Structures are given as structure tokens and as C-alpha cells.
Amino acid sequence: MGQFPLTLSRFITQKQAAHPGATGEFSGLLTQIGLVGKLIAQDLRRAGLINILGTTGEINVQGETVKKLDEIANETFLKVFHHSGLVCALASEEMEKPVLLPENWPQAKYMLLFDPLDGSSNTDCNMPLGAVFSVVKPERKDRMPTADELARKGTEQVAAGYLLYGSSTMLVYTVGQGVHGFTLEPGIGEYLLSHEQIRIPARGKVYGTNEGHYHKWTAGTKKYVDYLKVTDTATGRPYSGRYSGCLVGDVHRILLEGGIYLYPGELDKPEGKLRLLYEANPLAWVVEEAGGRASTGTMRILDVEAKQLHQRVPLIIGSANDVRDAEEFIQDRREP
Structure with a gap:
């Protein structure tokens, strides 16, 4: 019998085991990002049937027309992470200002920045969509971070990746030890390791x-x-x-x-x-x-x-x- 593919949660647990000081919050954070992907993928599969295509009639902070799915995806990120207790601040393309969560401080060690639905011009024509995320840590441990502290150099990220909604749903991420891709198996509701240690060719076509x-x-x-x-x-x-x-x-x-x-x-x-x-x-x-x-x-x-x-x-x-x-x-x- 062939080996059953590693689930996202199992893969993260194995990687965490290699770091004795790991406490589990980071593993939980990546798992919650996976949950966001499942929820948004479910909405996208039914988008043409439940009146969530088209625009809301509003303009976001970027000066762009807000699609209904933009708003739904943003709310999904906010709800999942507000109740997770894993982050103390959230920032989104769809919001002018970040959401600070002092109730999660000081237990929450991370801050999450995200584009909740990339490619939203594709929403009404069944084309690929995605989401992008970046995770950073507060600069200080003696007080709740301020909104300005979310503006950090890319070298200060502790995790980054994206969700891709296409012919399948994928989660791809890095924590600075290579890049790994997981594909959602809808039959069992789990992300399975499908692309381990991705390497990009030195030149393409x-x-x-x-x-x-x-x-x-x-x-x-x-x-x-x-x-x-x-x-x-x-x-x-x-x-x-x-x-x-x-x-x-x-x-x-x-x-x-x-x-x-x-x-x-x-x-x-x-x-x-x-x-x-x-x-x-x-x-x-x-x-x-x-x-x-x-x-x-x-x-x-x-x-x-x-x-x-x-x-x-x-x-x-x-x-x-x-x-x-x-x-x-x-x-x-x-x-x-």
C-alpha cells in the first residue's frame, strides 16, 4: 500500500517537532489560513447560484470598485482570525486602517497582512482567483503594537504565501525553509502535500x-x-x-x-x-x-x-x- 499523502496539519506538526521551542501558535495560524481557504473556496463554487457576483456599489481605499466576493473574502479572514486568538493585528487591502485586537495581547505573537481576494476582476467570469498573506511579529514585547508597526520590510516576515482558487484549491507557503504546496482534497476536507520543496527553473519560456x-x-x-x-x-x-x-x-x-x-x-x-x-x-x-x-x-x-x-x-x-x-x-x- 502506498504512503498516504501528508496533511497540512501533520506536515506542520512534523516541522514543529524539529524545533523544541515551538509552542504551537504558529502551526495554528497556518491551519487557520487553510480554513479561510476552505470557506472562500466553498463560496466561490456556489457564487453564480447565490447572488454573490457583481459589485457592492462601494469604492475601497485603493480607489477600486468593491466586488461582493471581495467583501465576503475580507470578512472571512476577519472572522476566522478575530476568534482564533492567534493574532493581535490584521491589515487588509480592503480596509483603510488595520484592525487591532488588544484582547488577544500579549498571548498573540503575530500580525497578519493580506489581500483577501486577488484577481477580483475575474470573479464574474469563472477565472482564477487567489489570496496573499504575510505574517510578521510585533517589534516590542512590552506593549500592544501600533498600526504603524505593520509597515515592515519584507526581510522581517516570518511566514508568507498564497491561496489559489483554480481547477483545485492550493495553499503555498514558506517560513524561510523552502516552499511547500498543498492541494485541498474536497472529499475529505484536508489539504494534502502535493508540491514539496518547490524549485523554480533558473530561466523560463x-x-x-x-x-x-x-x-x-x-x-x-x-x-x-x-x-x-x-x-x-x-x-x-x-x-x-x-x-x-x-x-x-x-x-x-x-x-x-x-x-x-x-x-x-x-x-x-x-x-x-x-x-x-x-x-x-x-x-x-x-x-x-x-x-x-x-x-x-x-x-x-x-x-x-x-x-x-x-x-x-x-x-x-x-x-x-x-x-x-x-x-x-x-x-x-x-x-x-
Whole structure:
């Protein structure tokens, strides 16, 4: 009889056993993230049948129209973690200010930042969706953390990952010891280890970017994307374009198969669109832990100084050699 796949909870327990000082709160936190994924996946499966598609008519702090599923996903994260006792602060793309939970202090050792539903433009057409999360610790142990303390460099994360809702539901995470992926088996309601120690190829054959913004890009970005389309057998070009409108889905493909994803800065918006703390930082750490690279085009994502909760940043992420090539073009250090 073949060995039964490891469940998420069992895998976490085994890893925890290797650290005698572990107390279990961190294991509980990852398990609760898995629960959030189960609840949201259940809503997504029935979305077209229970009137939760479309918009709420409201605009969020990012200036974006709020989809009903955005609101539901955000509330799911809040409810699960408010009652878990595992976190003392929560910050979301959908909320202008974080939620502080002094009732959980000082027992709660973690703070959670998240994008509750990535790719929400896909909600009404049954396309891939995701969620991204980042976990940090309070800077001080002698008092309840303040809202400002959630703005931290990516190197200060203690866990990061994402949920992917596609043909199957997956949870992918890192704690700085490699990247592991779990697939939800709906028949038994458990996440099973399906991708252990994921490694991204050093170079890929696909690129993902919204080329509808081409006319807004800097000359260096244009030159790089044009370069990818030129036939050259020696360098494996042309690359194939793959873009779903879901950051998590596009990065997941590249994590497994190699390649590069770009959401670059633009001429009139050099700061980019994606959020540093709960999109770029967690995905950057996942990709780096798998052997890849993540950059603004001019510097490492994880080294960007965090100044505010909803700070934006350009993101160039994927196979290490592909990202290095992109950086050279963007910095005008290379011509096609």
C-alpha cells in the first residue's frame, strides 16, 4: 500500500517537532489560513447560484470598485482570525486602517497582512482567483503594537504565501525553509502535500504582463518585452505570453514552470500598482525561497523600506536569470 499523502496539519506538526521551542501558535495560524481557504473556496463554487457576483456599489481605499466576493473574502479572514486568538493585528487591502485586537495581547505573537481576494476582476467570469498573506511579529514585547508597526520590510516576515482558487484549491507557503504546496482534497476536507520543496527553473519560456499598458511603460521596459518576442534559438526566444489577470495565478505558473511576471512602474506612475506589504513582499519571499528573484527593476523587493500600509511598488518576479535580464533593460544597461 502506498504512503498516504501528508496533511497540512501533520506536515506542520512534523516541522514543529524539529524545533523544541515551538509552542504551537504558529502551526495554528497556518491551519487557520487553510480554513479561510476552505470557506472562500466553498463560496466561490456556489457564487453564480447565490447572488454573490457583481459589485457592492462601494469604492475601497485603493480607489477600486468593491466586488461582493471581495467583501465576503475580507470578512472571512476577519472572522476566522478575530476568534482564533492567534493574532493581535490584521491589515487588509480592503480596509483603510488595520484592525487591532488588544484582547488577544500579549498571548498573540503575530500580525497578519493580506489581500483577501486577488484577481477580483475575474470573479464574474469563472477565472482564477487567489489570496496573499504575510505574517510578521510585533517589534516590542512590552506593549500592544501600533498600526504603524505593520509597515515592515519584507526581510522581517516570518511566514508568507498564497491561496489559489483554480481547477483545485492550493495553499503555498514558506517560513524561510523552502516552499511547500498543498492541494485541498474536497472529499475529505484536508489539504494534502502535493508540491514539496518547490524549485523554480533558473530561466523560463513564458512572460506575464498586461500589454494593454505598453504605451505607459518606460523605454527600458518596452525594450525588454520586445526582446522576449524576437526569435533567437540560443536564448530560447521567443517567449510565450501568459496573463490571466490574477497575480497569484500568474506567479504560481511561473513558480512551477519558470519565466517572468511584470507589473512595472509607468511613466506617470513610477511607484507601480501592486501593494508592497501584502502582495509584493510575500510573493517575493516565496519566489526567492524557491530559488527565484523579485525586483522593483532597480532593487530587491525585500529590501524596499516600508513607509505606509498601502504603499505601492513595481514588481518584476520569476526565474532568477529572466529577472536579471529585465533589470538590465530597465536600468538602461543593456540593448536588444
